[in-house]
Amino acid sequence: MDIERWRSRLPVKRASDGEVIGWTVAHRSHASAPLDEQEEGYLVDAVNPVGITVAQGVPIETAVAHLEERGLASLSAPHWTKAPLPLAPETDLIAPQDDWQWRRVLMTQLDDNRVWIRPAYPSWPERLLEIPLPIPADDILRPDSPADSD
Structure with missing residues (x-):
């Protein structure tokens, strides 16, 4: 995610307990313009706690509704990343290599700064990784299979 967009984020909290269920971030068309949330037609993207878009280019109220409905639930869905086989603890997934393949992964833990993932279908050496x-x-x-989009 563009770090400038990420800096525009505002937390969306669940009313019942105050847990952050996602964020609103400036919609890409607004990313370079001065941000004025009171401006008519101002749109945001709703992103889950990991930063993955749940709804794009919607009014703030709609973004909040999407996050209430799907923000935390979207974390339990399988995701895809470029990774080697087998995956090793020291693998830097931020800089994928050309020979890596798309692999299905699951999120296992989340804190304020990190999310932990594991292979959805681990090989034997990856089973506890x-x-x-x-x-x-x-x-x-x-969030989508690369076969469905690229």
Whole structure:
């Protein structure tokens, strides 16, 4: 994610307990313009706690509704990343190599700064492996299969 966009984020908290269920970030068309949330037609992207877009280019109220409905639930869905086989603890997924393949991964833990992932279908050496990624991780993780989009 563009770090300037990430800096524009505002937390969206669940009303019942105050847990952050996602963020609103400036929509890409507004990323270079001065940000004025009171401006008519101001749009945001709703992103889950990891930084992956749940709804794009919507009014703030709609973004909040999407995050209430799908923000935390989207974390349990499988995601895709470029990774070697087998994946090793020291693998830097931020800088994928050309010979790496798309692999399905699952998120296992989350804190304020990192998300841990593991292969969805681990090989024997990967069976206990979890790798931390910095947040936002939308440059590393994809919510859709690469076969469906590229």
